[in-house]
Amino acid sequence: MKTIATWNVNSLKVRLPQVLQWLRENPVDILALQETKLINDKFPLSEIKEAGYHAAFNGQKTYNGVAILSRYPVVDITIKNPYYEDPQHRIISATVDGIRIICIYVPNGQSLDSEKYTYKLEWLDSLYKWVKDECKLYPKLILLGDYNIALEDRDVYNPTAWIGKNLVSPLERAALTQLQGLKLTDSFRMFEQKEKLFSWWDYRRMGFTLNKGMRIDYILLSPLLAAKCISCTIDRIPRSWKQPSDHAPVLATLD
């Protein structure tokens, strides 16, 4: 039995106490983090170790930054997609107890007429090329993180208002569908779920209080692991804490 989680923490410096508390209450085996917003020199390794976790991290100043925490040693760490030269640190992958973990923080895109949207699509296209190779190398593979894409209308609180906009536009959704075409399964949709379960809520407009959210964080599983997956949930509780991240953790359990 093994539990894997992903959480965009929106600054690990600010959220470290919450991450440690959450890990005490949810002692997952692997936790992928996004938006650490820390250079590697400032990664809180001693606190993480004290909590019983190994760590690999790929940070930068101010923006982005990703990490993998694990109860098992983290080996064969890479931080680059060979198909894309990217100054923004959005990827870390490693092998943990025989499972290849790829933690991603997909670019936001801002809006469809933005250069950042072009960057997002290029980034996703090159991600596909790379993950296609990785799937061949690693039959046990997990691609998880903040995708910044709401795949279906049921992943959006108000799909009508969002038609064609950034996060839901057809090209973004096609990019995520293409990844799933590598036989990577959205673990959340393997199971019957209640309606309007989201993983992100805007800080503004009382987003969380009104449950105006989106599901944009995913744990995708290769066939060997999907066959072992027995649950996938979103833990809304940390989003209700004081000074929360705007994202909630997503957890998948493998038998």
Added chain:
DNA sequence: ATGGCGGCACAATGCCGA
């Protein structure tokens, strides 16, 4: 309709997120 909150930085406002 707009911007609203929150984190960050060459620290006051501007950039960015989603």
